[in-house]
Amino acid sequence: DAGVIQSPRHEVTEMGQEVTLRCKPISGHDYLFWYRQTMMRGLELLIYFNNNVPIDDSGMPEDRFSAKMPNASFSTLKIQPSEPRDSAVYFCASGQGAGQPQHFGDGTRLSIL
Amino acid sequence: DQQVKQNSPSLSVQEGRISILNCDYTNSMFDYFLWYKKYPAEGPTFLISISSIKDKNEDGRFTVFLNKSAKHLSLHIVPSQPGDSAVYFCAANSGSARQLTFGSGTQLTVLP
Numbered sequence: 001d002a003g004v005i006q007s008p009r010h011e012v013t014e015m016g017q018e019v020t021l022r023c024k025p026i027s028g029h030d031y032l033f034w035y036r037q038t039m040m041r042g043l044e045l046l047i048y049f050n051n052n053v054p055i056d057d058s059g060m061p062e063d064r065f066s067a068k069m070p071n072a073s074f075s076t077l078k079i080q081p082s083e084p085r086d087s088a089v090y091f092c093a094s095g096q097g098a099g100q101p102q103h104f105g106d107g108t109r110l111s112i113l
Numbered sequence: 114d115q116q117v118k119q120n121s122p123s124l125s126v127q128e129g130r131i132s133i134l135n136c137d138y139t140n141s142m143f144d145y146f147l148w149y150k151k152y153p154a155e156g157p158t159f160l161i162s163i164s165s166i167k168d169k170n171e172d173g174r175f176t177v178f179l180n181k182s183a184k185h186l187s188l189h190i191v192p193s194q195p196g197d198s199a200v201y202f203c204a205a206n207s208g209s210a211r212q213l214t215f216g217s218g219t220q221l222t223v224l225p
Contacts, residue, residue, distance in 0.1 A: 004156070033213075042216075042217045043157075043215040044215075045213070050211070055211070056212060091156055091157070093156075098211070099145055099164065101147055101159040101162055102213060103159060104149075104156030104157045104158070105156050106154070106155050107155075
């Protein structure tokens with residue numbers, strides 16, 4: 001079975017550039033989550049969707065961050081403009097709701113120079 | 114305010130012995146708890162979970178114990194194997210919320 005697929009695996013770009021991270025959830029999962037992992041803050045939730053609708057975006061750090069889920073099989077997390085402090089590993093996860101585990105992709109390691 | 118705490122950043126255990134990883138939580142609304150294992154350059158992998166209506170759940174070498182009165186859960190790995198060396202995260206959520214709150218992780222090293 002295909003798991004959660006994220007692309008790219010690594011992204012290095014200069015400050016001020018737009019960055020787009022992509023995620024394909026597991027088929028049949030109706031919840032999709034975006035997390036960020038840093039040394040200082042650990043794994044923190046940025047936003048999650050249910051049936052393609054954003055439910056809670058309280059973890060999105062600033063207006064520079066936006067996320068969309070145009071259909072059940074695709075989501076993007078966009079940072080515009082990017083800053084060095086956005087450097088982190090970004091994970092996407094999907095799940096089936098209450099009492100069910102979330103399944104994670106392998107992440108995108110983002111470096112903003 | 115950390116709602117899920119893993120106070121031991123690291124743990125070393127001899128192969129074949131028991132590994133015990135601990136996790137404490139403060140939010141009494143949490144009713145579903147999970148353990149994830151993470152290898153470098155990979156995403157967290159789901160290991161085992163427990164609902165608050167239980168106090169123990171077992172899956173092969175892995176057992177999770179939940180003590181609701183103490184707001185404490187633990188993961189036991191018996192016997193430990195070198196391939197178990199990874200970072201282990203505990204996580205929790207409450208019935209009304211779908212997002213997980215993660216602990217800071219414990220690096221387990223199983224020595225051959």
